[in-house]
Amino acid sequence: MLTIQEIQAQIIEDFSFLPEWDERYAYLIELGQKSPPMAEENRTEDNLVRGCQSLVWLARECHQGVVYLQADSDSLIVKGLAALLLQVFSGQPAEEVSQADLHFFETIGLNQHLSSQRTNGLLAMVNEIRSFAVQCVGEGS
Amino acid sequence: MTLDVQKIRADFPILHTRVYGKPLVYLDNAATTQKPQAVIDAIVDYYTRYNSNIHRAAHHLSNLATEAHEAARRTVQRHINAEHEYEIIFTRGTTEAINLVAYSFGEVFINPGDEVIFTMMDHHSNFVPWQMLCERRGANYHVVPFDENGDLRLDIYQNLLNSKTRLVAFNHVSNSLGTVNPAQEIIRMAHDAGAVVLVDAAQAVQHVDHDVRALDADFYAFSGHKIYGPTGIGVLYGKEKWLDAMPPYQGGGEMIERVTVEKTTYNKLPFKFEAGTPNIVGPIGMAAALDYLNALDFTEVRAHEDAVLAYARKKLLEIDGLKIYGNGKLHTSIVPFNIEGVHHYDLGTLLDTRGVAVRTGHHCTEPIMAALGVEGTVRASLALYNNFEDIDVLVESIHQALKILRR
Ligand SMILES: Cc1ncc(COP(=O)(O)O)c(C=O)c1O
Numbered sequence: 001m002l003t004i005q006e007i008q009a010q011i012i013e014d015f016s017f018l019p020e021w022d023e024r025y026a027y028l029i030e031l032g033q034k035s036p037p038m039a040e041e042n043r044t045e046d047n048l049v050r051g052c053q054s055l056v057w058l059a060r061e062c063h064q065g066v067v068y069l070q071a072d073s074d075s076l077i078v079k080g081l082a083a084l085l086l087q088v089f090s091g092q093p094a095e096e097v098s099q100a101d102l103h104f105f106e107t108i109g110l111n112q113h114l115s116s117q118r119t120n121g122l123l124a125m126v127n128e129i130r131s132f133a134v135q136c137v138g139e140g141s
Numbered sequence: 142m143t144l145d146v147q148k149i150r151a152d153f154p155i156l157h158t159r160v161y162g163k164p165l166v167y168l169d170n171a172a173t174t175q176k177p178q179a180v181i182d183a184i185v186d187y188y189t190r191y192n193s194n195i196h197r198a199a200h201h202l203s204n205l206a207t208e209a210h211e212a213a214r215r216t217v218q219r220h221i222n223a224e225h226e227y228e229i230i231f232t233r234g235t236t237e238a239i240n241l242v243a244y245s246f247g248e249v250f251i252n253p254g255d256e257v258i259f260t261m262m263d264h265h266s267n268f269v270p271w272q273m274l275c276e277r278r279g280a281n282y283h284v285v286p287f288d289e290n291g292d293l294r295l296d297i298y299q300n301l302l303n304s305k306t307r308l309v310a311f312n313h314v315s316n317s318l319g320t321v322n323p324a325q326e327i328i329r330m331a332h333d334a335g336a337v338v339l340v341d342a343a344q345a346v347q348h349v350d351h352d353v354r355a356l357d358a359d360f361y362a363f364s365g366h367k368i369y370g371p372t373g374i375g376v377l378y379g380k381e382k383w384l385d386a387m388p389p390y391q392g393g394g395e396m397i398e399r400v401t402v403e404k405t406t407y408n409k410l411p412f413k414f415e416a417g418t419p420n421i422v423g424p425i426g427m428a429a430a431l432d433y434l435n436a437l438d439f440t441e442v443r444a445h446e447d448a449v450l451a452y453a454r455k456k457l458l459e460i461d462g463l464k465i466y467g468n469g470k471l472h473t474s475i476v477p478f479n480i481e482g483v484h485h486y487d488l489g490t491l492l493d494t495r496g497v498a499v500r501t502g503h504h505c506t507e508p509i510m511a512a513l514g515v516e517g518t519v520r521a522s523l524a525l526y527n528n529f530e531d532i533d534v535l536v537e538s539i540h541q542a543l544k545i546l547r548r
Contacts, residue, residue: 021161021494026545029487053486053502053517074516075484076546113490 004096007088008104015108024108028080035083038072049121049128054078056121058128062136067094069129073121081105081113081122089129094136097129142438144445146528152177152433153526163496166534171316171344171475171522172500173366176430180370183429187422195421196395196412206421213424214411220431221361222352223378227410230377230384231424235343236266238362238377239310241414242339243270245387246308246360250337253279255307258336260285260293261512262315262322265505267341271310280307286512291318291469295326302334309338313345317506317520318467319475321349324356332357337383343367347434347524348446348473353378365423369524370430374423377414384410391416442525446474449523453532457521460539466513477518480539483546485517491542492519497535 002010018024042059049056054075061068069090071082088104089097105111114123150156155175158165167175187209193202195210211226218226232238251257257271261284275282283301287293293311302309309331313324324340331338339360345351347368353361360383365374379387389396389407393416398406407413434442453476457463462481479485489501502517503510510517521535 022491022541022545025491025494026548029545029548053489054484055516075486077484077487077490 001091004088004092004100008102011084011087011104012107024110025077025080028084028110029076030080031083032073032076032079032081035079035086036070038070042070043072049124054121056082056125058082058125060129060132062094062132062139065094065136065139067092067097067129067133067136071125078113078122081110082125085122085125085129089133094133097133098137102126142441144437144441144525146445146526149437150526150528152179154178154181156526160496160498161494163494166497166531168521168523168527168531168535169498169500170524170527171367171520173372174347174369174524175526176369176371176426177433179433180426180429184371184422184426187425192422194418209425210419210421213428216428216431217376217424220351220435221346221376221378222354224354225381228378228381228384230379230411230414231419232362232375232377233373233420234364234366234375235264235341235362236364236375238360238375239267239339239341240270241377241390242360242362242379243274245390245414246337246383247274247278248388249386251275251278251280251307254305255280256301256303256305257282257308257310258285258298258301258306258331259310260287260298260312261508262287262291262293262318262320262506263310263312263508264316264341264343265507266343267310267312267339268508271308284508285311287318287320291315291320291467291472293320293322293327295323295330298327299330302330302336304335306331306334306336309336310341311338312341312343314342314348314473314475315467315506315509316344316475316522317477317503317509317518318469319472319477319522320467320469321345321471321473323471324358328357344473344475348443359383365427365430368427368430369433370427371423374420374427376427381410384414389413389416393417395419437525446523446525446527449527449529449532450474450476452529453521453523453535456532456536457539460536460543466515466518474523475520476522477520479515479518480543483543485519487546488519488539488542491545492535492538495534495538495541497538499535 043057047057047059056073059070069086073079153175191202191205193206195207214229215226217229285298328338337359340358342363346363361378366372396416398408466477485501500520
């Protein structure tokens with residue numbers, strides 16, 4: 001299994017073949033659409049991360065110190081961004097998730113979507129994942 | 142004569158920048174407007190030639206700064222036709238102006254059981270301060286709804302008014318719907334019921350009539366940054382009789398007459414409400430913006446804005462599945478819309494990569510979005526420098542974005 005760093009490197013490489021913004025967003029949207037749909041029972045108020053602009057649902061699970069995630073959003077772009085985030089974090093050891101340096105958004109020029117907590121829930125989602133991972137580390141030991 | 146838009150565009154340096162390599166098409170003017178060179182120059186000139194604290198020192202620079210700051214007050218006074226220059230209070234913006242009234246007026250005039258009325262189409266800045274006031278003073282509030290076109294239900298408003306109504310607050314122009322409310326009528330009805338009225342003119346001063354005496358507004362609030370001036374400066378106009386009867390909002394320097402250990406007496410208007418070193422350059426920049434506007438013919442400005450607005454509405458409605466929300470009897474400069482099956486954030490993001498700046502989301506008016514049954518909208522809002530080509534680029538960019546979003 002690839003590490004968080006390796007997955008990020010792969011995403012960066014994938015996007016390097018897409019110089020145009022339209023291509024990037026089209027690809028992102030496709031990623032979101034292809035990602036497994038979120039189980040209906042996970043679309044709960046508890047799992048809702050409310051952004052100012054869009055809604056994100058984030059389901060978290062912790063098994064033996066490993067973090068498993070599902071996500072969905074009413075925005076196609078946010079859903080695509082969330083799918084990238086899940087590629088990087090879901091199935092990874094909680095320890096790694098809690099400490100990982102998340103840099104790929106910036107490298108592929110999509111950092112603006114993380115720029116403000118209030119914008120779209122993505123940053124809030126990253127923060128949720130990280131604090132969940134910290135909890136999960138505790139449970140695993 | 143028609144407005145020379147080409148010439149006006151040349152006065153706004155930022156309109157010639159590029160974003161993502163594309164020429165900027167700025168359609169987020171309801172959030173904030175761009176600044177003409179004259180405003181930028183006035184600010185630079187202040188800091189270059191005569192920066193100094195005001196109202197206190199006897200030296201030359203302080204005199205220059207004080208004079209410019211107070212001349213700006215008179216420019217604002219003339220612009221909104223206030224009777225006295227001391228009825229113009231400088232604030233941080235519309236929000237602070239409204240909070241000042243909610244606090245200082247509320248302290249004296251709102252008592253347990255009294256009623257305040259505002260509307261479902263008000264900005265959070267003209268909504269939350271009244272909720273807070275009512276909570277603090279044990280008063281009650283009523284919210285006037287709007288109909289499916291985005292017009293206020295004046296019949297319901299009439300029924301809400303009664304002898305307990307102390308204050309009515311409403312926006313002259315709605316930032317989310319673009320509706321121009323019948324301000325004179327709303328104010329007259331409130332006065333007939335014995336209530337005092339605050340007009341949130343944040344979206345009105347730059348687009349519609351703004352004569353506080355013709356309106357007979359008791360309070361009138363707006364922000365410099367939405368009328369081509371700098372941020373961090375706004376205006377509260379209040380009728381002298383109310384301002385006189387209100388206690389200060391904040392204590393500190395500038396607002397005092399005499400201070401002793403036992404008792405402090407307050408400065409006269411407007412300084413009673415301007416504690417501390419004020420934003421000195423703000424009014425100077427805002428006055429430069431007003432001078433810029435006043436050198437133009439306002440009738441021509443309005444005619445131009447209305448023509449571009451009509452063109453935008455027509456062109457946008459030709460897009461399959463597009464719905465415009467503000468369809469009030471009178472509307473101005475603001476087009477809120479959604480496209481069926483398309484999320485506003487997705488559309489806004491893709492427009493951005495084409496250099497088109499619009500606003501998406503709830504526009505600080507969550508109650509409106511709830512009333513419309515949507516999470517948010519895309520909002521294109523115009524200023525005097527927008528032209529027909531801007532609309533063409535917007536529409537073409539939407540078509541391009543839809544190709545990606547509707548695959
Ligand atoms: C109608 C209305 N009222 C009040 C405000 C608040 O203005 P400011 O943020 O400048 O204080 C705005 C700004 O968006 C507005 O559109």
